[in-house]
Amino acid sequence: MKSKALTIILTIFLSLIFTGCPDSTVSDSNLLPVNRASRLSFTDMDRNPGELGGSISIGKADDESDLTGYYLYWGIDSRIKGGLIAEIQKTGSDLTFSISENTAISPGVGFFLVFSNNDAGEMDIPVSMEIEDIAFFSVFEIQDLSSPDHPEENTNVEIDEVIVTAIKGNDSFWVQEPEINGYPYSGIFIYNPGVNIGSLTVGNTITIKGEYKEYFGLSEISLEELVIVNSGTSTITPLVVDPANVATGGINAEKYEGVLVKIETVAVIDANPEDPLDENEFMVTDHLRIDDELYLIDPDPVVDDTFTSITGILTYTYTSSASGSHSKLLPRSESDVVK
Numbered sequence: 353m354k355s356k357a358l359t360i361i362l363t364i365f366l367s368l369i370f371t372g373c374p375d376s377t378v379s380d381s382n383l384l385p386v387n388r389a390s391r392l393s394f395t396d397m398d399r400n401p402g403e404l405g406g407s408i409s410i411g412k413a414d415d416e417s418d419l420t421g422y423y424l425y426w427g428i429d430s431r432i433k434g435g436l437i438a439e440i441q442k443t444g445s446d447l448t449f450s451i452s453e454n455t456a457i458s459p460g461v462g463f464f465l466v467f468s469n470n471d472a473g474e475m476d477i478p479v480s481m482e483i484e485d486i487a488f489f490s491v492f493e494i495q496d497l498s499s500p501d502h503p504e505e506n507t508n509v510e511i512d513e514v515i516v517t518a519i520k521g522n523d524s525f526w527v528q529e530p531e532i533n534g535y536p537y538s539g540i541f542i543y544n545p546g547v548n549i550g551s552l553t554v555g556n557t558i559t560i561k562g563e564y565k566e567y568f569g570l571s572e573i574s575l576e577e578l579v580i581v582n583s584g585t586s587t588i589t590p591l592v593v594d595p596a597n598v599a600t601g602g603i604n605a606e607k608y609e610g611v612l613v614k615i616e617t618v619a620v621i622d623a624n625p626e627d628p629l630d631e632n633e634f635m636v637t638d639h640l641r642i643d644d645e646l647y648l649i650d651p652d653p654v655v656d657d658t659f660t661s662i663t664g665i666l667t668y669t670y671t672s673s674a675s676g677s678h679s680k681l682l683p684r685s686e687s688d689v690v691k
């Protein structure tokens with residue numbers, strides 16, 4: 353009798369448990385996931401600014417038992433969603449999602465976010481990564497204001513595989529595109545006193561990151577990062593130009609600003625155009641100025657001195673309050689000056 357009563361009690365107890373159980377299982381699955389992706393990475397392979405392409409890699413959560421997959425979003429910041437990119441089911445392995453080339457980055461978007469999800473919904477805290485938009489420009493695009501891809505001033509740019517043509521001190525230099533599209537707009541001045549250019553040598557092939565600026569008429573890159581891709585010495589053949597066309601106001605002065613050029617068979621017409629000042633400038637045939645920014649010709653040339661050729665970087669800088677700024681040729685060394 354006693355044992356029968358116990359059986360009844362036990363039966364009621366067990367039935368309570370078993371009728372209660374399905375409910376409690378449902379309520380368990382109503383819980384949002386607590387496990388997040390272990391890793392999120394992406395490298396932009398689209399070289400255009402404002403566009404992305406490449407593979408997003410999502411490391412599976414260390415424990416995926418409480419999630420069914422991951423929602424990949426654009427992010428306004430490291431928490432705020434900016435639009436769903438994809439729903440990705442868990443597979444038990446790390447996942448990849450492809451962003452197709454030329455995918456435009458919407459205004460305001462700067463992150464990728466990955467939220468774990470299950471039948472109850474999404475976890476409220478994502479894994480995030482800031483998007484780095486790789487934005488390569490050629491020197492041509494930066495120097496040629498009419499290029500459809502010309503960047504705005506103060507844009508961060510990367511320039512890939514250009515050749516160093518001249519070095520000034522330990523913080524500035526000139527680079528030029530390898531001779532593939534001709535010479536116009538192919539060279540530019542790189543400057544930043546805060547970045548040590550170390551062992552950089554003329555002829556090195558480098559990749560640079562920096563900010564594009566116009567400094568009193570001179571296009572330049574404010575250097576942030578420099579990578580020597582090839583420490584060999586590639587040669588840029590100087591372009592032979594007519595001094596009249598590259599002197600101040602000449603029709604090609606802007607085109608060849610920053611470019612290694614050569615003038616042939618010229619004579620000194622003014623030994624010191626800044627007299628009574630002396631800025632170590634002199635003027636040759638057709639009023640082209642030669643300056644000592646990279647190399648001082650010694651002794652000072654005098655009127656009617658002739659040169660078989662002078663090679664150098666063409667630049668545009670301020671001379672004096674009396675005469676303003678000028679287009680100038682900068683020989684780099686003794687070997688650039690042939691009597």
Ligand SMILES: [Ca+2]
Pocket residue numbers: 398399400403453454455
């Ligand atoms: Ca593109």
Ligand SMILES: [Ca+2]
Pocket residue numbers: 396397398399400401402403404405485486487
């Ligand atoms: Ca890009």
Ligand SMILES: [Ca+2]
Pocket residue numbers: 495569570571606609
């Ligand atoms: Ca320019």
Ligand SMILES: [Ca+2]
Pocket residue numbers: 631632633643644645
């Ligand atoms: Ca000078």
